[in-house]
Amino acid sequence: MRFQKLGRLGGAQKPRTSPEMSLQITSMADVFTILLVFLLKSSATGALNVTPSAGLLLPQAQASEANVEAVKIEIQETTIQVEGVPVTTLSSFLPDGSDRVQDGSLRSLASALERERKRQILIAEKNPGVKVDSRILVLADQRAPYSLIKSALASAALQGFTDFKLAVVQGD
Amino acid sequence: MIQSESGSGSQDFDLNLAPIIDCFTVLITFMLVSASFLSIGILDAGISAAGAEQTDPSRQPKLTLAVEITSGREIRLQLNDTGKARSGSLDSRKLDPVKGEPDFGGLQGRVEEIRKRYPELGAAILSGSDGTEYKDLVRAMEITRRFVPNVILGGF
Numbered sequence: 456m457r458f459q460k461l462g463r464l465g466g467a468q469k470p471r472t473s474p475e476m477s478l479q480i481t482s483m484a485d486v487f488t489i490l491l492v493f494l495l496k497s498s499a500t501g502a503l504n505v506t507p508s509a510g511l512l513l514p515q516a517q518a519s520e521a522n523v524e525a526v527k528i529e530i531q532e533t534t535i536q537v538e539g540v541p542v543t544t545l546s547s548f549l550p551d552g553s554d555r556v557q558d559g560s561l562r563s564l565a566s567a568l569e570r571e572r573k574r575q576i577l578i579a580e581k582n583p584g585v586k587v588d589s590r591i592l593v594l595a596d597q598r599a600p601y602s603l604i605k606s607a608l609a610s611a612a613l614q615g616f617t618d619f620k621l622a623v624v625q626g627d
Numbered sequence: 628m629i630q631s632e633s634g635s636g637s638q639d640f641d642l643n644l645a646p647i648i649d650c651f652t653v654l655i656t657f658m659l660v661s662a663s664f665l666s667i668g669i670l671d672a673g674i675s676a677a678g679a680e681q682t683d684p685s686r687q688p689k690l691t692l693a694v695e696i697t698s699g700r701e702i703r704l705q706l707n708d709t710g711k712a713r714s715g716s717l718d719s720r721k722l723d724p725v726k727g728e729p730d731f732g733g734l735q736g737r738v739e740e741i742r743k744r745y746p747e748l749g750a751a752i753l754s755g756s757d758g759t760e761y762k763d764l765v766r767a768m769e770i771t772r773r774f775v776p777n778v779i780l781g782g783f
């Protein structure tokens with residue numbers, strides 16, 4: 456009689472494999488290639504990369520692609536930013552009473568936009584190929600009340616920014 | 628004498644994938660960190676109090692549609708004629724909110740109907756109460772723009 460050597464569980468013991476295991480990286484290279492192609496395709500290629508700040512909820516709408524270069528203002532719950540720099544402090548979308556001007560604009564925002572305007576004029580004076588731009592990109596939180604939007608737009612209009620581009624998230 | 632190809636002149640070689648994987652790992656990590664998966668769109672808007680072209684009477688549209696969203700989420704539409712032949716309000720409607728939200732379906736139907744009845748409709752002025760949320764105005768603007776290309780913000 457011939458007995459087979461039994462393993463722990465009572466079954467026939469398998470022949471031992473080599474301790475060295477070769478890593479199959481061909482499959483990994485395939486996966487990485489597909490991932491890379493997908494990320495390259497979805498990365499932004501426009502002249503302007505519009506990235507809203509954390510916590511800013513843009514409203515949803517169907518609109519044309521964001522491919523415009525303009526002064527950017529962000530209207531959030533606690534602050535208004537111009538080109539990434541906070542200029543106005545808000546409390547639940549309400550500005551300080553002392554910041555409001557009789558014409559409906561906001562003093563701090565208007566002065567920040569005035570500086571931007573002067574900068575543009577200075578550049579246009581030095582460089583004939585560059586013209587003063589009236590476009591302004593507005594990234595406002597969807598919960599912002601219309602009174603605040605009006606104040607911000609009025610502040611911008613007073614400084615010559617009359618071509619408003621409202622940023623939205625494209626829905627499905 | 629012809630040399631055998633299996634010697635030093637062999638055309639076969641093993642592709643070393645390790646450096647390629649290293650490059651791919653770095654590239655993918657960079658792309659993941661810098662990628663933005665939000666698709667941002669742009670809505671063009673003007674305001675009724677800005678720009679010289681708004682005050683040029685020869686370029687002002689004869690028919691304008693005023694759309695107002697109140698803080699109670701009602702939608703009020705009013706069709707105004709600024710021409711000499713007819714004057715005043717031609718049509719006025721009020722849309723009550725549906726399940727607490729503005730009746731955007733009703734707004735689309737009304738604007739489409741007005742546009743068909745008055746093809747010369749030139750512009751729409753969109754406004755809201757002080758407490759109206761921005762997202763409601765954007766939604767109303769998106770709907771109105773499908774039928775009236777020139778939509779400006781009012782209430783200034």
